[in-house]
Amino acid sequence: MQTKNKTRAMRGIAAAPGLAQGPAVVWPEGTVVVPRHTGQDRETEWARLEAVRRVAREEINRLRDKVAKEAGQDEAALFDAHIMILDDAALLKRSETAMEGGLNAEAAWMDAVEHYARKLDSLPDPTLRARAADVRDVGQRVLRHLLGPEAQPGLDLREPSVIIARDLTPSQTASLDKSLVLAFCTAEGGPTSHTAILAKALGLPAVVGLGPAVLDLPPGAFLLIDGDRGEVIAYPDEITLRDFQTRHRKALRLARAEEAEAHEPAITRDGHQVRVVANVGNPGEAVAALEFGAEGIGLLRTEFLYLDRTTAPDEEEQLAAYNSVLEVMKTRPVVVRTLDVGGDKELPYLDLGRESNPFLGWRAIRMCLDRPDFFKVQLRALLRASPGHDLHIMFPMITTLDEVRQAKTLLDEARREVQAAGHPIAETIQVGIMVEVPSVAILADLFASEVGFLSIGTNDLTQYTMAAERTNDRVAHLSDACHPAVLRQIQHVVAAGHQVGIWIGVCGELAGDPEAAPILLGLEVDELSMAPASIPHIKATIRQWSFQAAERLAGEAINLDSAVAVRRLVRSHQPA
């Protein structure tokens, strides 16, 4: 057994299912070297600092709200102090003066932070001295954002390990050798954090929001990770370990059996086929998608190209990224969603502004249509990547028919520009839209005649139908996409699409939900797109059903009065 170290159980949020065991590797913090050079002009450096301070403030506010809910207002007061430090007039004045002297934002900020931290260090009173750690904590948080992706300290994995970190950014995880990752555990972050999405995509368990104590685990500590229950156990005793390993073995056996058949199509007992494809967030995940049996990509999110950087990606860079995905997928269908960001994200080169309701605001296609030159860079790169592949272009957050027409007009312009530059374009490129705003679901027949396919984004469709913000835990009970109000819209969209002969996909979380699978099957959805790791199990579920029985089940489900009732109905039915 693991010797004298005491068993320690930690609770967090179950962010990605599955079990894992192995040694801990803690992502080092604060080991970043501060770059020091002559900055650009004072205004530019100051604007950089202002931009990342906004991001840091949001982060701290989120942490405070979370801690306030879980541990009470007293615990959360620490984060109020962090906000005060972040906004401290003297600290900012000192940074600004250094920038005026020609220093870059990173060095100017960190010098000011160190100045005050040292002053606090030198005080006789121990309570006051302890504040120095808070100043440095805030300093590091801002520095991390200033540096962006390039300068995150890397992690050199030598053996299969459980990754422990404060929170993981896309740039951090991108640098990891995924074949050596057993699971992810983070101190911060919620169920929709990047860590959660990535872990699901890789089929690895993840527990997030474990609190800062998890960062104190010694490197190499033996851990059991339960991504189903959101639990992490360090140095387990013998009984705990034995129980865990029994469960682990059983789960592995089942997963292996399903994975063995993952590359076969998902055909029901009575011969009805559903296309099962993957949601991916970057080119790397496309490979994993194929391994899990994806028949194509139903949603390629393109935000990875735009986030965590200070300038917009140009056409060549985008082309290279799209090519790398399309080359992996060969002639399998790939649906690329154009940029989907809004006021909840910080893109220094876009000036998205602060909005009190970013999910109802100037985002996705709304923003892109207002910035045609910016938008067309992406469209041209996509068109240039198309030859030899089955590329689909999908516009997000469509609300009106006029938006569809405008987007198609811009696509035509981009097409002419690409041709004028002498580049080939594939003969057929399907153009479709996301159905995530109720106005589109309601008028689905009108939209269906304008496009080549409709893909239902159930996360947002549920958010907008139920008027419940996705990231707000307090209204999470309203956000179940199994609600008949959402299911009926899906039914309506499918009927409208099939009327004019186009295919309908579902690409939200619902598509990868085993309980929802027979209902979506019965509603005659043509394509289900999900996190790669969910594919084997969803395919296995579809194969257990007949289309006829699923259709009956779906018919019952849409006449129920709540999401809970729908889930109860599915659980009470054996596949037939």
Next chain:
Amino acid sequence: MGGAWSQRKLGKDRLSYHHMEYRRIKVTNEVGLHARPAALFVKESGLFKSDIRVRNATTDSDWVDAKSILSVLTLGVEKDHEIEITAQGSDETQAATALEKLIRTDLAGRL
């Protein structure tokens, strides 16, 4: 208390002003001006338009911006230290009075 004054520690840029509010107060709070008390003091200062400066007279510190939490913390104000406050601006009297009251009542009911 209060009224016009002149003193070395304020520096020459302040001497050109005709008038400012001045207070000297003993901090009797058990923990001095630490985390929460300091935060309350800074938040209160932030409510006023006036330029407010504070220093730890007991340790003969420099004058610092009373609206900056880091500056106030670095004064290292402990129980029984005396602090000096100046306020200069359109609401200087209200500001100085409010801060004095806050300290004299041991930040009563706010901690």
